[in-house]
Amino acid sequence: MTSPDDPAPAPQPDGEPDGEPDGGPDGGPTPYADRVYRSPGGIVGGVLLLGLGGWLGIDAILRGEGRTPWLALAGLLFAVPVVIAFTVRPAVYAGADRLLVRNPFRTITLPWASVDTLRASYTSEVLAGGATYQLWAVPVSLRQRKRAARQQNRAAASPTTLGRTPGPGATADRRAQADQTMDDLRELAESNAGRDGAQGEPEVRWAFEVIAPTLAGAVLLVIMLLI
Template sequence: MMSPESQSPAPQPSEPESEDRVYRSVPAIAGGALLLAIAGWLGIDAVVSGEGRTPWMALAVLILVVPLVVAFTLRPAVYVGDDRLRIRNPFRVIVVPWGQVASLKSSYSNEVLTESGAKYQLWAVPVSLRARKKAARREMRATAQARREMGRDEGRGSALGMRAGLGSGPGQGLGGGPVSDGPARAETDRIMDELRGLHEARRRAETAQGEVTVRWAYEVMGPAVAGALLVLILAVVG
């Protein structure tokens, strides 16, 4: 009598990977869209109504300017995943596994430092000194308001305690003032805090190891170089 063939269990579907969070600079995108609109309006008008060499020069300038505007305004982005950080800068795309991140630094720019000593700037998460000063002023006002509220509560608690023959310590039967939600932070500083927290949580994970890869953005550099050469040739031939 033959034994029935053993059947291997059906493979279980792998757990879907979480989608990357994407960080971009909204002011940069708005500024880039405005610059592209102006350049398109002026350039197309020169191409259509210009005379002699003007249409060709306008076309060459457009080929040069448009990729550069896109590279520095619309293109930068930071993709944050559970296993790696992908940085899309104007002319490069850098993929850094969390295990290769040494630190995330914020000073006059936000940067990623790798274990090998390399440094990569986060173009999509720019530092705003104005936003930092605004957050610092907001924090100072909140602290001063909390102290005033605490002083009033302590005064009321002392008066009630004397009338009722109770201790005059703060917080006995009264609220101790507004609860703080934490220090006020600029938006980009909060983003860097989130990245530091994710790095600390994931840097030892097995799937977060690997090598840093850097790819040049030839799709941006090629048209810009071609436009620069056309402008140079037209200027020389002129």
């Protein structure tokens, strides 16, 4: 399940948020904060794994004998960056000019004009510049989709069965969270692709701040196991 942190109002065609008709200090459109999408379940799971691993690892370092402290240290150096990369790090930032995708080992910056389409089947993906990038921060839950479909079917059948018109709450959005998120991103891509600041090509940067300690921990762990 994915939820936006501090969601901002959807931008208008001229790039200004609702209720902000005046320009910014430089006379241009008033900027608005990026919409940030993360996976709360992934973050909670990652924090729990880090807590458990830290407790066991530190205990082994302090109380272990022989090679045990060094093995525990190497294991922590390898495991902690990996857990952070796959649980806490993933995020999607949707701004006025670009979509920034932060995956476990890469950060992809996609100007809205370069985005061809966004889709969510078994995984959430964005197609841009002839390449496909996964959105790790927007996991697809088939169970949630089935539950949403059942709710929609019950809502559609209820007015006919009971012989009354649906109330205001009956039209509430019952889609799965990943599908709602992808629809929001498609709307942003369509409305902002024509902006001057949204032009450009996709940029990919490797997350060496995650890769370097992971490789160092893996090498140290292999050395300790072979000694």
